[in-house]
Amino acid sequence: MGSTSPVSVVMVAWMLKDAEPLPLKPGQRPLRTGLIAQELGRRGHRVLWWSSTFSHHHKKFIFERDTRLELMPNVTLLALNVGRYSRNVSFARIIHHRKLGRRFRERAPKEAPPDIIVSALPIIDFPFQAARFASSRGIPLVVDVRDPWPDVFADKSPGPLRPLVRLLTMTERRRSSVSLRSAVGLTAVSKGFLRWALALASRAEGPHDRVYYLGHSGFDATGSPCSLPQNLTARLKGKLVFSFVGSFAHSYEVELVARAARHFNAHHPEIAFVLVGEGHQKELIAREYAGLPNLILTGWLDTPEVAGVLSLSHVGLVPCRSLPNTVPNKPFEYLAAGLPLLSSLQGEMEELIQTYDLGLSYRAGDLVGFIQAANRIASNRDALAAWSA
Numbered sequence: 001m002g003s004t005s006p007v008s009v010v011m012v013a014w015m016l017k018d019a020e021p022l023p024l025k026p027g028q029r030p031l032r033t034g035l036i037a038q039e040l041g042r043r044g045h046r047v048l049w050w051s052s053t054f055s056h057h058h059k060k061f062i063f064e065r066d067t068r069l070e071l072m073p074n075v076t077l078l079a080l081n082v083g084r085y086s087r088n089v090s091f092a093r094i095i096h097h098r099k100l101g102r103r104f105r106e107r108a109p110k111e112a113p114p115d116i117i118v119s120a121l122p123i124i125d126f127p128f129q130a131a132r133f134a135s136s137r138g139i140p141l142v143v144d145v146r147d148p149w150p151d152v153f154a155d156k157s158p159g160p161l162r163p164l165v166r167l168l169t170m171t172e173r174r175r176s177s178v179s180l181r182s183a184v185g186l187t188a189v190s191k192g193f194l195r196w197a198l199a200l201a202s203r204a205e206g207p208h209d210r211v212y213y214l215g216h217s218g219f220d221a222t223g224s225p226c227s228l229p230q231n232l233t234a235r236l237k238g239k240l241v242f243s244f245v246g247s248f249a250h251s252y253e254v255e256l257v258a259r260a261a262r263h264f265n266a267h268h269p270e271i272a273f274v275l276v277g278e279g280h281q282k283e284l285i286a287r288e289y290a291g292l293p294n295l296i297l298t299g300w301l302d303t304p305e306v307a308g309v310l311s312l313s314h315v316g317l318v319p320c321r322s323l324p325n326t327v328p329n330k331p332f333e334y335l336a337a338g339l340p341l342l343s344s345l346q347g348e349m350e351e352l353i354q355t356y357d358l359g360l361s362y363r364a365g366d367l368v369g370f371i372q373a374a375n376r377i378a379s380n381r382d383a384l385a386a387w388s389a
Contacts (some may be wrong), residue, residue, distance in 0.1 A: 228345025
């Protein structure tokens, strides 16, 4: 990723991103913000990463108070304590975002000013407050669009409720618009999301607007050997393994995978499913599908253990209930492990899968389509080998 020689001019960059897992332990893999921060630091620039002290994924505090620490070489983390929330869709989470934006607004003038600010959207409060701070000081702002907030909430609502949801989120939409219009450059995880951002910014695409797919550093880059949960190797020996790694949240149809496991246990018990992660669906799945020998729930695993699970897997599952043109982390994680995809993503990711022969697609919610695609993979090992090459 470029020359490793020190830069002649050192840039100070602020990166604003909450709810991204922080690479705090040895072997933990950095994600999008972490990868950018890591690369800037490697090139000799200095990065200040603004976040909160609360883990969105685990719903618990990472730190009990405001914390500043060296996260990587030349990368400092500044985590601000603004409380907690227990549910992703809740007023408590909205309040959390508001408080984080206000804490940034209060703290930012006390820090040495940066040469550039890169703020992720969502959350809305970070780029909104960053736009005010940056414009008053002549600092360039780049907004990195991960999800089209708040329009995503109306788009995911039942048709009759969408006008009401749009009305309720009108203020947030104006705040997103202000943030996007204030940016000198817009980046996004997909072409569709960049088009959305440009439309809300009321301008055409410019030279500083780009799509950067999420990418992956590779599991070898963690520097830690793969490890496996106890007895998993023995349980998966001789099986064709389909694995899901992620959150058991509303966005993922994890129960559909469990229903498919029940089908295959009756018809093709040599096909196994491994579900890695935590979330509200886990309790239901553990209760309703506990007797299936071909369905394994591991709970939350760290990066070396995830690498171990994927090393035993043959297919990566993306059972995602999302908007068209969503391009999440998940496909790139599987591809980095050399796995083909079985995905319900529509639009841009589906086109990438077809264009580059990365696996198979089915429609979200379609159990029959999922089973047919899995059967196609199981019955054509030559194609599976080609997809995995």
